[in-house]
Amino acid sequence: MDYYYTNLAVALGLAGAASIPVAQTYLFKPKYHPGPTPLPILGNLHQIPRETPWKTYKEWSKAYGPCIHLEVAGKHVLILNEYKDAEELFSKRGPSNSERPHLVMASDLVGFGRGLALLPYDQDAREARKLIHLTVGTKALSSYTPLIENETLRYLRGLRDTPEAFLDHLKYSAGGIILKIAYGYDVEPKNDPLVFLANDALDKFSRTTLLGEFPVDIFPSMRYIPSWVPGIQFKKLAEEWSQLATQLFDRPFNYVKDQLKQGIPNDSFSSRQLENITEWNDNVIGSRAEVIKATAVSLYAGASDTTVSAMRSFFLAMTIYPEFQVMAQKEIDSVIGANRLPTINDRRDMPFCDRLVKEVLRWGVVGPLGIPHVSKVDDEYNGYFIPKGTIIVGNIWGMLHDEKQYPDPDLFNPDRFLDSDQPDPSLYVFGFGRRACPGSHLAHTSIFLSIAQTLALFTIKRARDEKGNEIIPEAEFVTGTISHPKPFQCNIVPREEMRLHLID
Numbered sequence: 001m002d003y004y005y006t007n008l009a010v011a012l013g014l015a016g017a018a019s020i021p022v023a024q025t026y027l028f029k030p031k032y033h034p035g036p037t038p039l040p041i042l043g044n045l046h047q048i049p050r051e052t053p054w055k056t057y058k059e060w061s062k063a064y065g066p067c068i069h070l071e072v073a074g075k076h077v078l079i080l081n082e083y084k085d086a087e088e089l090f091s092k093r094g095p096s097n098s099e100r101p102h103l104v105m106a107s108d109l110v111g112f113g114r115g116l117a118l119l120p121y122d123q124d125a126r127e128a129r130k131l132i133h134l135t136v137g138t139k140a141l142s143s144y145t146p147l148i149e150n151e152t153l154r155y156l157r158g159l160r161d162t163p164e165a166f167l168d169h170l171k172y173s174a175g176g177i178i179l180k181i182a183y184g185y186d187v188e189p190k191n192d193p194l195v196f197l198a199n200d201a202l203d204k205f206s207r208t209t210l211l212g213e214f215p216v217d218i219f220p221s222m223r224y225i226p227s228w229v230p231g232i233q234f235k236k237l238a239e240e241w242s243q244l245a246t247q248l249f250d251r252p253f254n255y256v257k258d259q260l261k262q263g264i265p266n267d268s269f270s271s272r273q274l275e276n277i278t279e280w281n282d283n284v285i286g287s288r289a290e291v292i293k294a295t296a297v298s299l300y301a302g303a304s305d306t307t308v309s310a311m312r313s314f315f316l317a318m319t320i321y322p323e324f325q326v327m328a329q330k331e332i333d334s335v336i337g338a339n340r341l342p343t344i345n346d347r348r349d350m351p352f353c354d355r356l357v358k359e360v361l362r363w364g365v366v367g368p369l370g371i372p373h374v375s376k377v378d379d380e381y382n383g384y385f386i387p388k389g390t391i392i393v394g395n396i397w398g399m400l401h402d403e404k405q406y407p408d409p410d411l412f413n414p415d416r417f418l419d420s421d422q423p424d425p426s427l428y429v430f431g432f433g434r435r436a437c438p439g440s441h442l443a444h445t446s447i448f449l450s451i452a453q454t455l456a457l458f459t460i461k462r463a464r465d466e467k468g469n470e471i472i473p474e475a476e477f478v479t480g481t482i483s484h485p486k487p488f489q490c491n492i493v494p495r496e497e498m499r500l501h502l503i504d
């Protein structure tokens, strides 16, 4: 990430102007939570690693305790490594700690700012959450069961025909479900532009929202540096990525507007909302039409990459730990038999598969640091001061890899949940309090169905090298707001050819 260091060098030059107030805070320092010693001006920025920072935060918690205070160029950051603190600060003190940081790169320069995940906790955010809940909350979700089942069938047929392209089939199925729910859009049989647009845009979202990734978020005046100045790569990236963000917001929404204008039936979240209003001025920030458009994007973007990431971890886990695959298949065969596929309603009769889903979510954490919250009032916690404007990060990965809660946390072992002392990861994986993920029911439903149906029909085997030896992949994950396993090899083969008629 060379661009990071060149931009940082420029930032440090600019930081002189900001150094006086920062120096003052050093002179009159209240008692913050413990943490690594900061440098003047830069704070702890240089100690935040570029790769998997969640592991470092967990390591630091052994030395400093579960709540770690950092300073990043004068901004206060509090990292929470244990659930009890996240529960207290995010849920019980939710009214004070549910804002989001203002990210210059992601929000102002690229244009993701009107998506729910980056909105301050204002009227528009509350409205978007309500609308999403009405669309994919527990009650509403059952009406989408046939859609989810159909898209899962499409994915299974893809696995049968081109198993090596399993990632594309997963993306297609996730995209197919959410594009239909949000926009009434039927994905094309191959290379659908809207499926890949969301994946591409989410990759940029994931990079621009990671704490400390772009120095312009730490030194906002950097945004005024012209893009021709040598070393200012972030401006060029922002220009490129903003076109992607514009397309993400406008393209699928314009599709719905066009259909409605032409009188073509469209049954979707967007069409139902648009039919209730007369003015479709969705380019006016804060207008009803714009809030609808931004909420549709939050559904579309929120669902496109997250469940896919969980399913990638599932394939990786099955490749490394085949014994659990055998156990799941035994359960499927005894509960379901060979003449039909498991459905959502079978979940309660399939306790091992249920544990398998939990362990996939725990082991391959989709959002290792969640999305940061921000405090809006001065506060005190356990005798330490949390100033207004503190960025509070729940280290979800750290909570799910806490050896006190989950012995041998790096091992994949669904049976750990037979021990009732090991908590259900759903407590943490979907975030906290008023900003907790509103798509968790949809995520759970589609992940369970995809896993159970995949194992009903296929076995995931290890690939072999040229000498015929099995290749056991490493469990390595990429760094970003949304994480997923690094590329690995596996072989997906039908369990019995005769069962494949179930997906014809």
Ligand code: HEM
Residues within 6 Å of the ligand: 116, 117, 118, 119, 125, 129, 136, 298, 299, 300, 302, 303, 304, 306, 307, 310, 366, 367, 370, 371, 372, 373, 429, 430, 431, 432, 433, 434, 435, 436, 437, 438, 439, 440, 442, 443
């Ligand atoms: C395995 C799947 C998923 C995981 C692990 C996950 C995880 C998360 C996490 C950790 C947050 C941040 C919560 C916080 O700030 O405390 C979040 C927010 C969010 N998620 Fe998910 N998510 C998943 C699937 C989905 C799906 C399917 C949707 C859409 C239907 C979705 C939409 C959103 C939205 C819109 C937000 C922002 C909420 C807000 O800022 O108020 N997510 N998710």
